[in-house]
Amino acid sequence: MYHSNSKENGTARWLIFSLILFGVLSISWKILSALPEKPETTILLSTKNQTPKIDKQADQILKQMSDYLTSLDQFSYNSKGSFEEVLKDNKKHQTSYNSEVYVDRPNKLRVNAASGEKAASVYYDGSQFTVMGKKINMYAQASAPPTLDQALDAARDKLQLDPPGADLIYTNPYTGLLEEIIEGKFKGDEKINGISCYRLAFKSKEVDWDIWIEKGDKPLPRKYEIISKNMPEKPAFLVEFSDWNVKPTLNNEMFAFVPPADSRKVDFVQAKEMKDAKKNSK
Amino acid sequence: MKNLSSLNLKKCAAFIVAFFLFVLGAEEIMAQYIHNDEIRRDVRGTARRSARRVERRHDIIEGDVGYVAPVAAAAAVTTAAILYSLPHGCIDRSGIYDCNGIRYRPQYQGANLVYIQVND
Numbered sequence: 001m002y003h004s005n006s007k008e009n010g011t012a013r014w015l016i017f018s019l020i021l022f023g024v025l026s027i028s029w030k031i032l033s034a035l036p037e038k039p040e041t042t043i044l045l046s047t048k049n050q051t052p053k054i055d056k057q058a059d060q061i062l063k064q065m066s067d068y069l070t071s072l073d074q075f076s077y078n079s080k081g082s083f084e085e086v087l088k089d090n091k092k093h094q095t096s097y098n099s100e101v102y103v104d105r106p107n108k109l110r111v112n113a114a115s116g117e118k119a120a121s122v123y124y125d126g127s128q129f130t131v132m133g134k135k136i137n138m139y140a141q142a143s144a145p146p147t148l149d150q151a152l153d154a155a156r157d158k159l160q161l162d163p164p165g166a167d168l169i170y171t172n173p174y175t176g177l178l179e180e181i182i183e184g185k186f187k188g189d190e191k192i193n194g195i196s197c198y199r200l201a202f203k204s205k206e207v208d209w210d211i212w213i214e215k216g217d218k219p220l221p222r223k224y225e226i227i228s229k230n231m232p233e234k235p236a237f238l239v240e241f242s243d244w245n246v247k248p249t250l251n252n253e254m255f256a257f258v259p260p261a262d263s264r265k266v267d268f269v270q271a272k273e274m275k276d277a278k279k280n281s282k
Numbered sequence: 283m284k285n286l287s288s289l290n291l292k293k294c295a296a297f298i299v300a301f302f303l304f305v306l307g308a309e310e311i312m313a314q315y316i317h318n319d320e321i322r323r324d325v326r327g328t329a330r331r332s333a334r335r336v337e338r339r340h341d342i343i344e345g346d347v348g349y350v351a352p353v354a355a356a357a358a359v360t361t362a363a364i365l366y367s368l369p370h371g372c373i374d375r376s377g378i379y380d381c382n383g384i385r386y387r388p389q390y391q392g393a394n395l396v397y398i399q400v401n402d
Contacts, residue, residue, distance in 0.1 A: 012294045019301055113393060120393045131390050140390040160392035264377060269389040269396060277363040277398050 054184035058200045061186065062211070065219040066174030076102045076248040077220075079165050081239030092233055102248065103169055106147050108255040122161065123257040124151050129159065130257040137263045159268050165239050168221050177211075180204040189215070192222040193242060206230045220244050363399040 069075075082096040097115035102108075107126035113119070123130040124144055129151070132139040142159060144151045149170050155161040170176050178184075187199040190212060197212040207230075212223035226237040259265070365386060372381040378400060379386045386397035 008290060012290055015294065016297060019298060023301060118394075122393060131393050133390075133393075133395050136388075136395055138388055138390075138395060159390075162392070264388075266377075266388050266390060266395075269391045269398060273389075273398060274364070274391065279363075 052178070052181045052183065054178075054181065054202075055186045057186040058184040058202075061198050061200060061213055061219070062177065062184070063174050065211075065213045065221060066172060066177075068219050069168060069173055069221075070171060072103075072105075072246050074104050074246075074248055074250055076100065076243075076245045076250070077165075077241050078243040079239050079241050081237070083237045084233075084235035086231055086233045086235050090233060092235055101165070101169070102250055102254060103148070104250050104255065105171075107151070108250075108252075109148060109151070109169075110254050123255055124148070124155070125255045125257070129155060129161065131159075131161065131268075132257065132260075132263070137260065138266050139257070139259060139263055140266050140268045141257075142268055165221070165224060165241065168224070177202070177209075180206070192240065195222055197222050218244075218246070220246075365397040366394065368397055 078098070078100050080096075080098050082094050084092045084094050087093055095115060097113055099111055099113035102110040107124070109122070109124040111122040113122070117135065119134040121130075121132045121134065123132070126146060127144060128141055129144045130139055130141045145154050152162070152166055152170060156166070167173060167177055181202050181204050183203040185201045187201050187210070190197055190199045192212045196215045198215060199210060199212050201210045202208070207226050207228050209224065209226040211221055211225075214220045214222050221241055223240045224238075228235050228237075368379055368386065369381055372379040372386070374380075375385075377387070379388070379397060385400040387400050388395055389398055390396070
């Protein structure tokens with residue numbers, strides 16, 4: 001009797017012990033899986049160690065486009081696109097826009113953009129950025145680095161400002177585009193607005209992007225699509241380029257901002273102000 | 283002895299049920315922390331050149347749409363510290379907009395004009 005009782009007790013103990021173990025494990029698993037992914041530096045390093053699998057053809061076509069864009073001292077294009085935003089209820093919201101972009105290397109940029117009822121111009125004259133809202137007649141200015149590449153980085157990082165298709169107006173788009181790429185494929189021929197193009201598809205850990213490049217002696221980008229994979233809703237950014245002019249008539253006045261009559265100067269929002277404002281809203 | 287062992291089994295069963303309820307409860311509590319925005323944002327953190335545009339748009343939107351006028355105009359007037367457009371009836375007092383006693387200063391976030399609440 002004593003023997004069987006201790007046996008039962010032992011079984012019960014084991015049962016309880018294993019249940020507790022199971023519970024602890026399942027909870028810690030949930031905690032661990034909810035933790036943020038490894039810091040960015042680790043991702044960068046680990047991706048750099050991987051050899052990207054890029055089709056020779058895809059690589060060549062992208063390089064040709066990049067070299068062609070690099071060779072241009074001045075160019076202008078129109079871009080028409082849309083971006084999807086994920087709202088708090090996880091629904092996607094699409095916004096369309098149109099813009100004219102004028103580039104004068106090494107250090108001038110002008111963008112006229114319109115989205116819905118809003119219209120704004122962005123100026124970079126080699127020493128400062130200006131954003132001018134046309135309908136509201138208000139503008140903001142900030143000092144800018146001396147080259148277009150540095151200016152594009154600074155505009156995006158400090159002012160949250162980036163012209164549509166900015167990836168393609170760096171001095172060497174090839175290098176920038178292939179950062180982080182793990183796979184690149186040639187997907188055949190497709191027509192974009194009646195123009196014969198090569199379609200290339202690239203994948204990185206966070207985004208998939210496709211680019212359509214014009215066939216022939218002017219390998220210009222005609223369409224560019226980015227899908228973000230790091231959100232379950234996979235929002236897309238899409239842009240089509242048209243009216244490419246590789247020998248535009250540009251003058252300094254286009255890049256130099258002169259405040260219109262009765263316009264009002266305001267500030268750019270600083271990251272800290274935005275953070276505080278968000279805090280206050282909650 | 284038979285009585286004792288059945289008592290033990292009952293205890294054991296009660297313990298098991300309690301334990302599963304505890305696990306379920308713990309998950310519910312933890313879910314609040316797991317599914318909040320803060321964590322989602324952390325998981326998303328990247329800085330790829332091609333990705334940045336899309337990334338940032340999400341950051342702006344996820345952070346802000348709750349307070350943006352077009353989405354929740356009525357609520358925005360009373361609670362928002364950031365507005366993407368002003369509600370009707372705001373008065374321009376030398377550059378600061380007075381909306382029912384709450385004052386907003388226009389500022390650019392990128393190429394978008396936003397209105398940030400002025401705190402005294």
